[in-house]
Amino acid sequence: MIEAVGLAKRFGPVEAVSDVTFTAGAGRVTGLVGPNGAGKSTTLRMLLGLVTPDAGTATFGGTPYRELLAPGSTVGAVLDIAAAHPASTARGHLATVAALAGHARVRIDQVIDTVDLRSFADRRVKGFSTGMRQRLALATALLGDPAVLVLDEPSNGLDPAGIVWLRTFVRDFAASGRTVLVSSHVLTDLEHSVDDLVLIDRGRTTWTGSLAEFTAHGTTLEQAFLALTTKELTP
Structure with missing residues (x-):
């Protein structure tokens, strides 16, 4: 299980995250x-030990990422797609990461x-x-056969068939009992993928619960999202 409790982070005068709390359970997406600017990327980076929170905790099964004995075999993450050297092949990149x-x-x-x-494993990344x-990037995250996946905009650049493949x-x-946390702006795709939703707005967690509960605020995930973030929903 992923658990974030009271996460907060300020960069100079900018309060990127002020109070983020949620859980992501095993066996669920x-x-x-x-x-934009709600604090999602900063939250993911605090989860993965890339940014030190000013307050709060972020743990995987009760352990902070930096204290995991085998982090790559516990958590696989895709936060960007620029990590592979353009002159390397896909297979070469994976071999390097596996060795390291x-x-x-x-x-x-x-x-x-x-x-x-x-079909393109031996072609150069450039x-x-x-x-x-x-x-x-996803293949790299999976090398350690992790129990948890943390994905930021994973469908970016995928064609329709690729999006369906990723969803499956x-x-x-x-379904194998592992945990997926996925951040995305493509709400129509998330609607077919997730079990639970965490809504962050202005650096704070403003809603958590099941997809069914979230969409009770609108006929679709997109409409519910707009209602909750534009304050159109009647209390």
């Missing part, structure tokens, strides 16, 4: 949503197959489309 993180080499071919990367880079993948991943 949890969507993290909010307007101590993952078994057999995982390289396994994740290549998992994300349907085999020629990849955004969707191909997105698949490589995250559902199956969670």
Whole structure:
């Protein structure tokens, strides 16, 4: 389980996050949503130990990311798609990461197959489309066979078939008893993927609960989101 309690972070005069609290349970896909500038990216970076919170805690099964004994085998994360060197091949990049993180080499071919990367696994990354880079980023996150996935805009650059594939993948991943936390602005896609929603607005958690409870505020996820973030919902 992912648990964030009272997270807060200020960058100089800017209060990026003031009070974020939520849980993402095992066996479920949890969507993290909010307007631009709401604090979602900062929250994800605090979860993963990339940003030190000014207050609050973020843990995986009760342990902060920086204290996990095998972080790469516990949490797989995709926060951006720019990590691979453009001159390397996809397979070469995965081999490098596996060696540095101590993952078994057999995982390289396994994740290549998992994300349907085999047809361009030996091509140089500099020629990849955004969707191909997105698949490589996901393959990299999966190398350690993690129990948790943290994904930021994972459908960016994917074609319609790729989006359907990703949706099926995250559902199956969670169905195996593992945890998925996914942040996205593509609400129509999230509506078909998530079990639970966490809404962050102006640096604070303003709503948490199941997708069914969230969409009770509107006929679709998008309408419910707009109602809650534009204050059109009657208390």
